[in-house]
Amino acid sequence: MVDTGTQYRKIKTEIDAAVIAVMESSQFIGGKVVNEFATNLAAYHGSKHVIPCANGTDALQIAMMALGLQPGDEVITPSFTYIATVEVAALLGIKPVFVEVDKQHFCIDPVAIEKAITPKTKAIVPVHLYGHAADMEAIMAIADKHKLFVIEDNAQGIGNDFTFSNGSKKKTGSIGHIGCTSFYPSKNLGAFGDGGAIFTDDDALADKLRMIASHGQSKRYYHDVVGCNSRLDAMQAAILNIKLKHLDAYIDARRKAADYYDKAFAGNPKIETPFRASNNRHVFHQYTLILHDTDRDALSQFLADQQIPSMIYYPVPAHRQKMFDAFGGSNYQLPITDWLTERVISLPIHTELDTEQQDLVISKVLEFVNR
Numbered sequence: 559m560v561d562t563g564t565q566y567r568k569i570k571t572e573i574d575a576a577v578i579a580v581m582e583s584s585q586f587i588g589g590k591v592v593n594e595f596a597t598n599l600a601a602y603h604g605s606k607h608v609i610p611c612a613n614g615t616d617a618l619q620i621a622m623m624a625l626g627l628q629p630g631d632e633v634i635t636p637s638f639t640y641i642a643t644v645e646v647a648a649l650l651g652i653k654p655v656f657v658e659v660d661k662q663h664f665c666i667d668p669v670a671i672e673k674a675i676t677p678k679t680k681a682i683v684p685v686h687l688y689g690h691a692a693d694m695e696a697i698m699a700i701a702d703k704h705k706l707f708v709i710e711d712n713a714q715g716i717g718n719d720f721t722f723s724n725g726s727k728k729k730t731g732s733i734g735h736i737g738c739t740s741f742y743p744s745k746n747l748g749a750f751g752d753g754g755a756i757f758t759d760d761d762a763l764a765d766k767l768r769m770i771a772s773h774g775q776s777k778r779y780y781h782d783v784v785g786c787n788s789r790l791d792a793m794q795a796a797i798l799n800i801k802l803k804h805l806d807a808y809i810d811a812r813r814k815a816a817d818y819y820d821k822a823f824a825g826n827p828k829i830e831t832p833f834r835a836s837n838n839r840h841v842f843h844q845y846t847l848i849l850h851d852t853d854r855d856a857l858s859q860f861l862a863d864q865q866i867p868s869m870i871y872y873p874v875p876a877h878r879q880k881m882f883d884a885f886g887g888s889n890y891q892l893p894i895t896d897w898l899t900e901r902v903i904s905l906p907i908h909t910e911l912d913t914e915q916q917d918l919v920i921s922k923v924l925e926f927v928n929r
């Protein structure tokens with residue numbers, strides 16, 4: 559699904575030198591390189607503060623802690639997402655309230671959000687799934703109206719530009735009160751290990767986020783609040799600093815590959831290619847089709863038999879995971895989420911994909927669906 563090896567070899571000289579420099583410096587945790595990366599990422603993102611942390615899951619947990627969410631509070635999230643989004647809420651005793659997603663772009667449906675608000679609701683957690691932006695304009699309007707926090711899960715959306723109806727633009731992850739991202743190696747901005755970051759424009763919130771990510775310390779060995787240990791190490795920061803310079807080119811390569819697939823599948827009644835709302839720049843973390851009148855799992859097996867990878871993101875929605883039985887997961891009626899879960903399939907998409915590889919994937923997909 560990804561080819562991080564070829565991507566690395568193209569920037570090997572720069573990466574190797576940066577990693578060696580960290581080893582020479584002996585400053586492995588925190589310090590200059592991590593600060594430099596945070597500054598560069600803040601500038602790219604248009605966010606006032608970037609708080610690097612250990613992974614995207616921690617970023618979400620720290621965000622919920624910093625906003626003071628308490629056991630019994632509710633957060634509204636999509637069920638059609640990676641489990642981390644909702645798991646961290648459950649871990650803190652917060653109730654994830656699952657709502658529907660938009661059938662076209664897979665992100666949380668603002669109408670469904672408003673219907674799910676109760677006096678216990680404290681936050682909305684939209685996920686920019688597969689790299690397409692949730693409707694942040696509508697979501698922020700709902701949040702303002704009901705005085706709710708918005709934590710954007712931007713693990714899959716880094717680099718997406720969201721355009722508001724007045725023409726202004728912001729990066730996804732910098733629109734809500736807090737944005738969270740992951741640098742998992744296969745992400746659009748991927749480290750060579752785990753990593754994550756938290757974004758905010760709010761000075762007081764930034765201090766709190768920083769404190770919580772560092773054992774609740776206000777200064778060394780003075781622990782004001784209960785926190786956790788979540789650090790991005792200098793080696794990852796050095797690598798990410800270099801890859802950040804290439805992020806827009808990486809996104810362009812993914813978008814080009816998506817265009818190529820789109821063209822090849824256009825007009826096929828069994829294949830619905832990814833929708834792109836005009837208010838955002840889809841960054842194609844995944845290229846995900848909806849299949850009609852096709853045995854999706856049989857297609858996946860057929861591709862695997864020809865050594866062509868494909869993935870189902872995600873085969874079981876969060877509300878149907880055993881983990882959420884205790885939260886009444888099975889009581890939810892989310893027909894769109896269930897419908898999508900049974901029909902989506904993601905094809906290989908990455909920065910190194912060439913048209914020859916894509917032609918093979920395309921021909922095998924078409925061979926199967928046109929049988």
Ligand SMILES: Cc1ncc(COP(=O)(O)O)c(C=O)c1O
Nearest residue numbers: 613614615640642643713740742
């Ligand atoms: C939507 C979403 N949220 C959260 C995460 C968690 O990130 P991490 O794996 O870095 O903890 C991921 C990444 O896997 C993700 O795709």
